[in-house]
Amino acid sequence: MYLEDLTLKDFRNFDRVKVNFDSHINIFIGKNAQGKTNLLEAIYFLALTKSHRTSIDKELIKFNMKIAGIHGTLCKRNIRFDLKLLISNKGKKAWINRLEQKKLSNYLGTMNAILFSPEDLSLVKGSPAFRRRFMDLEFGQINGEYLYFLTRYRQVLQQRNTYLKQISSKKASDPIFLNVLTDQLAGLAAEVVHKRVLYLDLLKENAKKAYAFISDQKEILDIEYKASFPEFDEKDSVEKIYKKILLSFEHVKVNEMRLGTTLVGPHRDDLQVFINKKSAQEYASQGQQRSIVLSIKLAEIDLMHQILNEYPILLLDDVMSELDNIRQKNLLNYINGKTQTFITTTDINSISQEMIKIPRIFRIVSGTVSEEK
Known part of the structure; x- marks a missing residue:
């Protein structure tokens, strides 16, 4: 499975943004506090209807706004799924192919994602x-x-x-x-x-x-x-x-x-x-x-x-700097061709050159996203 595109409205520090993704490797680059992890968090939320950073959903809504929206097109077994989540102070609602799901449990499982972040070192x-x-x-x-x-x-x-x-x-x-x-x-x-x-x-x-x-x-x-x-x-x-x-x-x-x-x-x-x-x-x-x-x-x-x-989507949140070149290479060899992968980093040089031969690279600055050619 892979995510073709993502649209955010009033999510964290994003006003409105739409991004089209590569089906293999996508890299979000930018300084700290610009929105790289927020973008990754939105993808994770679209899959699991919860954040890996907070248990309070209303924190995801942009300051002074009442509703945040996440909308994405998922391709799975050559079938497209239109996924949409709305977050408000009253809770969250989910849609699949424009049909509102009566229970979030009916929505879960449509899109699968695995996240690897520095916090995961706490697993041990x-x-x-x-x-x-x-x-x-x-x-x-x-x-x-x-x-x-x-x-x-x-x-x-x-x-x-x-x-x-x-x-x-x-x-x-x-x-x-x-x-x-x-x-x-x-x-x-x-x-x-x-x-x-x-x-x-x-x-x-x-x-x-x-x-x-x-x-x-x-x-x-x-x-x-x-x-x-x-x-x-x-x-x-x-x-x-x-x-x-x-x-x-x-x-x-x-x-x-x-x-x-x-x-x-x-x-x-x-x-x-x-x-x-x-x-x-x-x-x-x-x-x-x-x-x-x-x-x-x-x-x-x-x-x-x-x-x-079906392989899940892989989200690597600022972990490449935590892995030496050998571990990065092992990771690359293991996932090669299996998963759509999203990587956040402040420094493109922290990522093995083997890994960035054919990625789509996006620069994040103050809640705006631009693709680097």
């Missing part, structure tokens, strides 16, 4: 919340069921936490209602965990191959799912996971009612990364961290192709 040594967000964003793109169970899980989790807070402050005390919420949450949690492990297994195999390629077979990468409940086995069925989570809820019940929050479940799970069986979180060098993240991103591309039979 950052917080568990960052790694959970990574799983939810990437696995949600390739499986509608995962997205459904995750959304339902979050809804019931919020209900249960609200009720636990009421119990904690002595405003409620109905054990039957708490048991109903607990049982519902355990069932949804089991589905989320099982699907995470399923897709992590596939991602892990691709990441291992990519890492071996990058490290010239000298090191072995491994990734494990770290559950927040005891005796978890990655081979467990949904039913087994459900029973183990339910048992864990029983063990932490008193603490949950005292603290007013849910202590067990996928919202507290994590990923563990290993290099040659040693914890990457503890021992990985800066270079190894970059190689791990690069391997995972390349694995995501292949996983999407495996499942969807």
